[in-house]
Amino acid sequence: MIEARPPEGYLLSQTPKPGGGKIQFKMAFTFWKTATILGLFSLVHALTQSTGIPSPPKPEPIDVIELPLPPVTANESTGGCTYAVNPNGTGCISASWITSSFQSGNFLPDGKHVTASLVFSGAPAAPDPRSIYSGLQVIIVKADGTFFPNSDPFKCITCGIPAENRFNLTASTDYEYPQAFTDGTRILAGPYIISCGIHQLASTACTPEQVYIYPIRWNVNVDGSGAGGTMRELRKHPDDVHISFNAISYSGSTIAQYAYFARLHFIHSPTTGIPLTPRYDLVNVTQFLDSSGPSLFSANGTNLTMNTQAIAVGEARGLSGLGNQLDYIGFCWESCNIDITSVNLQTGEVTRVTSDPEYVDPVDTTSDGEWTVIMDTTTENRMMFLAGMRGIPPLVDLLITGAVSSVRNNGVRRFFQPWIVDRYGARYYNNDTCYYQGQQVNAAGNGSDGSINDPNWNGGADPRWSLDGTKIAYFQMLVTEPNYGGSNPLPCPNSTAQGGRTYRLMLATLPSRTPLNWTTPSPVSDVIPWGQPYVPGSALATSSTSLMGNYTLTGKVQGYADVAFIGADATSTTLRTVAVTYHNYSDDGHNFIIGNEQVTATYPNLTLTHVDWYSDLHATGIYGNSTKVTSSDGFHFEIDTQTNKFYANGTLTTTVNGVVYEQPINGG
Template identity: 50%
Template sequence: MHWSLLALAGQTALTLPPAVPAPPQPEPIDILELPLPPVAPSNITGACSASINPHNTGCIGKESDFFQAGDFTPDGKHIALTVEYIGAPAAPNPGNIYNGLQLILVKVDGTTFANGDSWKCLSCGVPAQNARSIDPSRDYPHIARNAKQALWGHNILECSSIPLTSDLCTPELTYIYPIHWPGTKNSPREMRMHPDDIHMGWSSFTTRGQYSYFGRLEFNAVPKNGPLVPRYDLVDVNILVQPDGPAPISVEGPELRIHNEAITIGELRGFSGSGNEIIYLGSTREANNIDLFAVHIITGAIRRLTSHPEYADPIAFSHDDQWFVTMDTRGSDRQMWMSGMRHVPPLIDLVAVTAAASIRNNGARRFFQPILIDRFGDRDAYFGQQVNADGGGNGSINDPNWNGKADPAFSPDGTMIVYWQSLVTEPACGGDNPLPCPESTAQGGRTYRVMLARLSSRTPTNPVPVFAVPDMVPWAMSFGPGDTPPAMHFVSGGNYTLHGKAGGFANVTLVNDELLGIPKTVSVDYTEYSDDGRHYINGYESVTLTVPKESPWSNHLDWVSDIVQTGLVHAVKKTGPGGFHMSINALENIFVANGTLTTTIDGVVYHQPLNYA
C-alpha cells in the first residue's frame, strides 16, 4: 500500500487561511519521449558514422554523467539540453565539431531545423576566441526570457543579439562568457537565473556550511583582475541570511522555542513564475520531513509548499504563477520509515537532517517522479497529481526503474511540462547487487530520456509580469568581496522543555560535540505532546551523530525510538532490539544500516531500505 497523492486518511497537511481555494481535480496528461541525437556504439574516433547519423550532426553515448535537460525557449517550441557528444570523425571532417559537452536545442512540436534534425547545437564550432576561459561547469541549462541568452552552468551563451532559435545564429556569431564571482574563493553551484534575465540565485558550500546568495549579472569587457577575459561578474551580492531574524529553534531560559517564521535557505532551487519569491529547501517543520518553501523577496513572508512525508527537491513554477512541478519520492515509500509519522517537532533533525536528506537516492539512482501541484501547495488531503501515473511495464512512462532528475520545467503558456529521467544501472542493480538491471527501451539503449507531458485539457495562459526585484534584498545581508559568511546558529547543550502549541510537552536533552560545538545527541521524552489538538505524541526517541574527521560529508547515526501517536491517526515509530545504526555519505548517498527502524501508520508498516536497494 502506498500513500495516495490525493487522499491520506487522517493526515492533514497544513492549516490554511480561508482564502486558499479547494484543491484542483486530477487532469488528463499525455506524455511522449522527445528525440535526441542518435547513439554511437562507442567513443572511439569515427564511431559516429554516416550510417548512424546521415546528417553528420553528432552522436551521443548510451550513458552520460553530464547529460541534463533544461527548460523551454520563450516560444515554447524548444527545450535546452546539455549533451555529451562522442565518436566524432577526425579532422578535417566537419563532423568533428560535435564532440564533448555541448548545449543544444531540441524541437518539441515534431518539426525540424534547417539541418533536417529535431535538434540544433548552440555551442558546437564556436571559435576559440569567442569562448575564452569558459567554466567547466555546464549544468542546469536555461534559456533567458529574452530568447537571446542561455545560462549554461557557470557561463552565459549569447548570439550577437540574435534569438538562439534562429537559423541566423551561427557559431561565428556565438559567444560564451564565464561567470565570475569577484573577491571570493567560494564556488557557486546550481545557479538559477531570475525571470528578469539580470539577477541570479545560487548556493555555495563553505567550511561554515551551506549558504545561498542573490546577485546581479554585470558584463565586464576588460577585467583588471581575476580571469582576464570578457566575462559576466556577479555584483551586488546578498547572502540570504536574516541578520536579526530568529533561528529555527532557539533557547529561552529552560525552554525551547520553534520559529516557523525563520528564513533558513539551505539550498536555493529557483524562483516563482513572476520572480517575486525565492524557492528553497528549508529547515524542517516535522521530524525527518524535507520540504520546499517560498520566501517573498521584499517582505520575507514564507510559504510552505510541500508537506508530504516524502522528499521533494527539484522544482519549477509555471510562468503564470499558478502551478509548480516538483521531483518527489512520494509514492515510492523511500522515506516513510523515518518521516511517515507526521506532526512530530523537528528536534532530532538537529543531528539527523543530513541523513534524512541523503537517503532519497541509492548512489546515482534516484526515486523521484514528477508531481504537479497548484501554487498553494500540499494541504488537507491534497498532495498533488503524479504527472506520469499511467502506463505499466518495462520502459513505460511510469516504469519505476526510470527515475526523475533535476530540473523539470513548464512551457511559457503552461500547457506542457518537460522532465528527464535516468535508468537504474550498476551498482544500484546487477553485479554484486541482487536486484537485476533492466534493459533500456530508449533509442540505442540509452540510459537517459527526455519526456514531454502535455496538459491536454488546459487553455494556454500568459506569463504574469516579471517582478521588479531590488539589487539588495531588504531582509538579507550584503556580501561584498572578501566577506565571510556568518557563523551558523547551534543550540547549546542542556536540558530543556518544549511545550506543544495545543498541549503536552517534550523534555529534551541536548549534548554538543566538545570539539565542533554542534549538537551530537538529541534525546526527547514526549508526554501528550500536540501542536494541533488532533495528533498526540508519547514516548522516547534519541539519536547520536558521529562525523568522521577524515570525511565531513559522512554521517553515522545511532538511533533509539519508541514513540506512539494517537488521535486522528494511530502511528508507531520503533527501533528493534539494540537500536538502529546507519551510515551515509551526503555526496555518495550509499545507505548502510544495521538493526531496524519501522514506522507503522494505521496498520501499514514501512521498513527502512535494504543496504543494496
C-alpha cells in the same frame, strides 16, 4: 560492519547552560542535494476550513511523449560516429547517462524548443567537419514535432564556436541546468552565459560564428584579484537580470553550504580579476541570511520554542515564476521530512511549500505562480520509514538532516517522479474524508519496460514549465548496475530507448489548459531587506550559537516534550546527542505523540555521518495510529552525502494504520 552500541541514556538531569535568553543554533547545513509532494503541513487541514481554500482541482488529461535526441553510437572512440549512425553528420552520443552527463533544461520563450546539455561521442578528428560534435555541449530540441532545416530535431548551439568566441572554458567546464532567457537569445548554463547576440537561438541566423560563451565571475577578494568564488546550482530569475546560487564552505571538519542572490553585470574589458576577458560579473551580492531575525530555536530559561518564520536557507533551489520568492531546502518543519520552503525576497515571510512525508527538491513554478511541478519520491515510499509518523518536531534533525536527505538516492539511482499541484498545496476536503496531494504527471501507462510510468526510469533535477503553462519538460535515467540486485533483488532492466540509451528527455502536454499570457517581469530590486550584503574578503556571516542542557518544549495545542541537548563531553559546545520524551505532544491539534527518542551523530569525515538511533514513539490523530520504533539494540546507520549508499545495523520501522514501512536493504 557498523558496531551496535547501547543507549547512552537521556541525561535529562543535566544543568541548563546559564544565561537564558535567546540562543541560536548553528545552522551550518551539511552539503546535500536534496524530493516530496507539495502541500502545507497538517495545519492546512484547519486552514482549509477557516480561510476558504478551494476544493482541489480535478485530475486533468496529461499527454507524455519522449523527445528525440542525437543518435547513439556503440563505438565512442574517435570516428565511431559514422554516417551510417548519423546520416546528417551532426553528432552522436553515448548510451550511458553517466558518460553523457545529460541534463534537460527549460523551454525557449516560444514553447517549441527545450534546452539540454550532453556529451557528444565518437566524432572523427579534424579537419572533418563532423569533429565539432565532440565533448560537452548545449543543444536545443524541437518540442513540437517539427525539424530544423537540416531535418534534425535538435540543434547544437555550442558546437563549432570559434576559439576566440569562447572565454575561459576549461577541462572542468560544466553546463549544468541550462536555462534559456526569456529573450530567446541566451542560455545560462553552469557558470556561463551562452549568447547569440541579437539572433534567436532557434533561428538559422544563429550560426556558430554568432555565438559567444561568457564566464560568470563572483568576486570574493578585497582587491578584486583572482579567479573568483566557486558557485553551484545557479538559477535564473524570471527578470533575466538576477540569479541565485550556492557555494560550499569548508571550516576545519565542517562542510557547509550558503546561498546568494546577485545581479548580472556585463563587462567587456575588465581590468581586475581573472579572466581578463568579456564576462558577466555578479554585483550587489546578498547572502540569504537573516542574521537579525528570529532564531529557529530559542530558549528562555528552560523553556524551548521553535519559530517556523525563522529564515534558514540551506540550499537555494530557484526563484519563483512570479519572481517574488526564493524556493529552498532548509531545516525540516517535521522530523525527517525534507521539504521545499519559500521566503519572500522583500518581506521575509516564510511559507512551507511541501509537506507530505517524502523527499522533494527539484521544483519549478508557472509564470503566473498558480502551479508547481516537483520531482518527488512518493511513488516508492522511499522515506516513509523515517518520516511516515507526522507532527514530530524536528529536534533530532539538528544532527541528522544531511544523513536523512541522503537516503533519497541509491548511489546514482533516484526514485523521483514528476507531480503537479496547485498553489494551495496538499489538503483535506469534503469534511476531512478526502486528501489531495497533487497529480502525478506520468501516471498513465501500463508500467511495462520503457513506458512513461516505468518505475525503473527515475526523474532528474529541475522539471520545467513552458512560459505559457501548458507544457512540462523533464528528464529521466534508467537504473543501471550496480544500483540493482542484492538480497532483495531489484529488476535489472534492459533499455528500450534508441541505442540502449539510459536517459531520456520527456515532454508532458496539458491539452485542456488555456495558454497564459506571460510577460518578462520588470527587474526586481537588488536589495533584499532581510539579507546580509556580501562584502568580498569578509568572513561568512553565520547564524551560530550552540544550545546545551535540558529544556521543555510545549506543544502549540497540547502537551509538552522534555528535551536534552548533549555535547560530546561536559565542557563541549558541539552538539552530539539529542534526547526527547513526548507527553501527549501536539502542535496542530490533529496529531498527538507520546514516547521517547534519542539520536547521537558523529562525523568520521567531512561527508560521512554515523548515527546511533533509539526510538519508541506512538501517535494518534488525523493521519491515523502510528508508531516509529527501533529494534531492541537500536538503529545504527552510516551514509556518505556524496555517494548516497545506505548501510545499517538494527532497524527503524514506522507503521501507519497497519501499513509497515521498513528501511532500504544495505547498499540499496
